[in-house]
Amino acid sequence: MTEPYLFEVNDLCRYFPAKKNGIVKAVDGVSFRIRQGETFSLVGESGCGKTTCGRTLLGVYPKTAGSILWKGRETCQLTRAELKQFKRENQMIFQDPYSCLDPRMTIGTIIQEGMRVHFDLPPRARDQRVAELLFKVGLTADFASRFPHELSGGQRQRVGIARALAMEPSFIVCDEPIAALDVSIQAQVVNLMIDLQRDLGLTYLFISHDLSMVRHISDRIGVMYLGTLVEVSDTDPLYDRPMHPYTQALFSAIPAVGRRQSGKRIRLEGEIPSPMDPPPGCRFSSRCPHAAAQCRQTSPSLRELEPGHLVACHRAEELNG
C-alpha cells in the first residue's frame, strides 16, 4: 500500500485505574490505520472501548502503551509547535448536543473560542468567519447571538460541527454524533457530514453503535468487542460476509424494516463480561457459540483472510470455509 496513512495505530492500550487496585482495560492492543480522506468507523456495543479509542487517538486521554503515528510522526514526540498544529487539525464532535455547548456562552463565542487560540484574526474578521461557518452548516448568521438553550438538538449538533470546522481541520473524530437525535434530524446531520467531507476533503473517524447508519457513511469499519478489534474490513464485504462470530451475531441482531427474521437471528447468551476481569484467551470466548479449547487459552490476533479483510478469530477459516 502506497496510499498515505493519516493515522497509524499500533497495539494501542488505554487502561484506567479502578477501585481496589483493579485495572479497567478499556482499550487493549488495538491496531488500525486511517487513510487520508476516508471514513473509518468503529462500531460495537457500549463499553467496548470505541469512545476511549477515539479520545486516546486525539490525546484527550494519554495512552498507556502502543504507538500512534500521525502523518508518520509519533504523536507523543511532537514539538510544542507541532502539537499545536496537531490539536488544530484534529477535531472532535460529541454525542450529546445538550452538554457539549457551554450554556453561558453565545453560539458566536463558542465557535470563536478556538479561533482566538489558533488564528490571529481581528474581531470583525472572526465575526465574518462565524457567519460563514454557520451558513456552511445550514444555519443563519443571526444564530451567533443566541444561547444553546434556544436551539433544538439538531441545531446544536450543527453548532458542534461548525465549532470543529472553525479550526480548519483535516480530521474529525465523530463520537456518536447522531445518537441523541430523531430519525428525520439524523438524516439531515448525516447529509451535512457527507457534504462537508466531499467539499473539504475531511477524514472522519466515525464512532457509532447504529449499524445501518455506519454502513451508509463508512468506507472501512472496525468492529470492537471488550477493548479489542475483532474484525476490520471495507464496508461492503463486512456487511455481505461478516467473518467473526461476534460480528455475525451483532449484525443479525439489527431489527431491520422489511425483515422479519427472528428465526435467523443469532442469539448471544449472557452479557458482555466486565473489562476489569475479561475472560482468558479470546475475549469473546465466553459468549461465542463456536468457542473451542484453544479459544479459551490464547488470544487471537488480527489476520488478513481476504485482501483488506482482517479477522481476529482462531477458527475463522474453518467457520467461513
Added chain:
Amino acid sequence: MSELLKVENLSVSFLSYAGEVRAVRDVSFHVDARETLALVGESGCGKTVTSKSIMRLLGRTTGVIQPGSHIYYKGEDILAMDKKRLSQIRGSEISMIFQDSMTSLNPTMTVGAQITENIRTHARVSRADALRRAEELLRMVEIPNPHERLRNYPHQLSGGMRQRAMIAIALAMDPSLLIADEPTTALDVTIQAQLLDLLRGLKDRLGMSIILVTHDLGIVSDFADRVQVMYAGRIVERGTVEEIFQNPRHPYTWALLRSIPGMAPDRKSRLYSLHGTPPDLLLPLEHCPFAARCEYCMPICKKQPPAETVLSDTHGAACWLLHPNAPRVEIPRGIGGVNRD
C-alpha cells in the same frame, strides 16, 4: 377479536409559562386482546403522553386531560375511576415498563422487595409466598440465579438485567395490557434482541396485549401487529404492519421510512431528509400539522386540517392527498412493497 381498550377523543394539555401546550390532540384508537399496537413518532409527538394517560400517570397539575376524553378499559372509563378502583387496576390489570430502568426502579429497595411490593398490594398472600412468586418471575424473565438476585439492589444489576427485573414487576399480576415505553432504547442491539425475543415469548404465553411506544421502525416491523404513526399530537396514519410498510399513504410516514439508511440506494449518497422541525405545540394548529414540512403541500392543507380517510377496516390516514379531488401522488420509490422474507 375482542376490544380490550378503547381511547376516544383523548386530548392532553400541559400548562406552561408560555401558554397551553397541546401535546395530544383528539386521539382515538383501540387495542384488541392479544395484539401488539405500536405508537411511532419522533420526540414530542405525544406518544408517551398518550400511553401515560392510559395509566393516569400524568401529574394532576401539569398534564391536564381535557373534558370529553374517554379511555375505556373493558368497558369501564379509566378517566372516571375513583382512586381505589384505579389502584386496583394499575400494576395488576394494566402494567407499564419504562425506558430508563435505573430511574424507574427504587435504588433503596432490593429487587425481591420491589416485586413482592406489587404482589402484596394487589393480592392477600404471605411474604414467603410472594417471595416464591418473585423468584418464579425472575426465572420467567430469564435472569440467571434468581434466588440470589432477589437480594440484589438495582445498581448491582446490568442495564439488560434491570430491564428484565422491571418486566418481572410489571408481569407479577398477569396483566391483560402491558404498556412498554421505549423498552429497549437504552440497550445495546444484542441485549435488545434478547429482550424483544423474551417479550414476544411472554406475550404469547400469557396472552396479553402490548402497547409499544418506540421511534425505531425496525423494531415495529419486527414486533408489532398494528401501527399508529403520530405527529404533533395527532395520529396521522394507522394500519397493520403490512399496510404501513407495504402501502403507506401519509407523506410523513413516507418521510420516516425514507430516512432509514438501509433504504438508501448507495453508500454516501444523500439520505432523504425532512427540512425544518416539528411544529410548535403551543400554537392552535388550524391546518394540517405536517403542512409546513410536506413536499406535497396544497393550498387546502394550510387552511383546514384533513379528516381521516378510511382505506380499509384497519388502515386510515389523515391527508388531503387522499381526497377524491386531490391530484394522484405515487408512493415514492424505494419504500412500500418492501420484500419481506
